[in-house]
Amino acid sequence: MSLLQQFEQYIYRNHLFTNDQQLILAVSGGVDSVVLVDLCAKSGYSFSIAHCNFQLRKEESDADELFVQSLGKKYNVTVHVKKFDTVAFAFDQKLSIQEAARVLRYEWFEELVNSELSIVNNHSRQTGASDGGVPIHLLTAHHADDNNETLLMNFFRGTGLHGLTGIPMSYGHIKRPLLQFTKEELIAYAQENNLQWREDASNQSSKYTRNFFRNEILPQVEKVYPQVKDNLQDNINRFKEIEQLYKISTQLIIKKLCRHKGAEVHIPIKQLLQYNNRALIYEIIKEYGFAEKQIDEVLKLCNAESGKFIDSPAFYYRIIKHRHWLLIAPSADSSAQxxxxxxxxxxxxxxxxxxxxxxxxxxxxxxxxxxxxxxxxxxxxxxxxxxxxxxxxxxxxxxxxxxxxxxxxxxxxxxxxxxxxxxxxxxxxxxxxxxxxxxxxxxxxxxxxxxxxxxxxxxxx
The missing domain is CATH 3.50.40.10 (Phenylalanyl-trna Synthetase, Chain B, domain 3)
Structure with missing residues (x-):
């Protein structure tokens, strides 16, 4: 079966999107995103292209932009381009360059999807369509190697079970239809179809975390375990299945344990502590903006005097000790006093x-x-x-x-x-x-x- 056929079957089998829906393809100009464009075109999907110019490599960044513009002409599709002052944003927000670029990229993608959705919906109303518009999906070119790297990065930085499931195939309007393919397979496809792409020289530098895992860690592990990439993919699939069972189990316990009273959630402390399970506490509190590192604070609160509380990092919710209960409640509204x-x-x-x-x-x-x-x-x-x-x-x-x-x-x-x-x-x-x-x-x-x-x-x- 050809890679194109596998691509189409993967989308159909996982219900990612259909031919009558609008797509926006995130395209850097590298081989991964160039292959994504070609596959979508040959599969008959209607799409436009979105390109981020982070202005990090001076002339090379501008050359990438021109190359992506040429892809738009080749496939006769619209190209959206956004220039960012990434260095200034990273400095102002106290972020690494990688994290700043990620934030800027996805914020713009969100704006772009909403803008396109508004245009489509307005057209739908003007033409009298009854479906309220066509869904818009944002496609990224993440592949199996990216997934493996993400798993390892999450594992070493410290993560819960969800972090071991890798990159989600579908998250809201974001879809990733290349996750089943390796980098090697994508390069082979590009070469077979005479596709041109841009090489980002910074990918060879190991100063960035992902590149360090890609260029240093995985090649060394592969010398000992030649099947490491396949094994990591198997682990990701295994962790996803385990997470499904885990969610079913924890939700049953949470439903039994938590009592909803208006906007508040009341949790009996004695029953909660009988489970002696930190993961359960996190599953309860994470829905209200609390971090995993606050589990110790919750345990300490269980033995505190009534009236003591902790806030979620965003201060939208607080957990309050009240007699023999923990109360999760919205933070007090300070407006209109x-x-x-x-x-x-x-x-x-x-x-x-x-x-x-x-x-x-x-x-x-x-x-x-x-x-x-x-x-x-x-x-x-x-x-x-x-x-x-x-x-x-x-x-x-x-x-x-x-x-x-x-x-x-x-x-x-x-x-x-x-x-x-x-x-x-x-x-x-x-x-x-x-x-x-x-x-x-x-x-x-x-x-x-x-x-x-x-x-x-x-x-x-």
Missing amino acids: HFAIEGVGHWELGIGNIQVKTLTNSQASIPNAPNIAVLDASKIEFPLLLRRWKQGDYFYPLGMKKKKKLARFFIDQKLSKTQKENVWVLESNKKIIWVVGMRIDERFKLLPATQTILQIETGFE
Whole structure:
């Protein structure tokens, strides 16, 4: 079977894309991407070409760009080119040149896919098509040798099971249809079909990590184990199958262990620790932005006092110790901390709404709803201030003659850290009249002599 036939079967068997879908091919000008272009053309796919000029090799980088432009003319397809100041970006972001180029490349690819998708969808709407547009796929020319190198790099830098599965064949709109072919096979195809390509001289330098593995490590290992490349491919496939079973098993445990309550996930500490498994902890926390290196922090948190917490690196989530539980919850929203309520009426706020109205004593009844407060209107001055509670706040809880700090009140109510963070208070003349949804202040309660009642109803949690 020819390499072209294997290519077409690989795409069909793995459902990567179809002939009626639009493709963007990432093309550097090297032999791998040149072969990808030729295979896609001969298979009848509709595609354009995307080329990154990282401006790292001066005239050679510009020559690569011109060569890729010539490929566009040869195959009669559009060529998208983007020039990057890679060195400046790497310096600003404190990244290695390799990492900076990777970030720049994939960010641009994402923009390009979204732009092409928008054009296709607009055309679809204008022509009355009902499918909402044709999917756009971004193809890269990663091959089996790249996959082997990635496996080894991940292994030596330290990785979980997923890192041993190599480069994914499909990830979102990114597809890699050459992963089953070796570099040697691609070069042979190019030579058989009289294809021209550009050689990147920097590939011969071992100062870059991937090149070090490619030029130094693997050739030495191959002297001892001649079948090392095939063995690594077998290992990658084996690890993928193991990962499938691993995911099924861990998801069953996580489903049993984790209890979802609104936006929070509650995990019983005793049950979690009984598994005595760090991998399980990571599988739970990674979905919320926590790193594998934070497993030790989670274990330490299990024995900490209530209220202690750790943040995910992006600070979108936190894990909080609350009594015998770990709570995974969104970090507190620091925006919109207070709102002014000028008087009677319906007030639309960023967090919901509040309805304020006055009633006579004969009209009112004491509601049994946490979102409604009835107060003595004669003791209240506008504007009212709705705000988050803060340390040092106090009020006189209904039924008590002594003031109590809110922090102590929350402890008595057994509120978790996230529940505390979501508490709002309503003030009149710098006095808390209502801990919203929980308790009004004794000083503003209704009395037999009350003439006018202020009823406040909230439409938020």
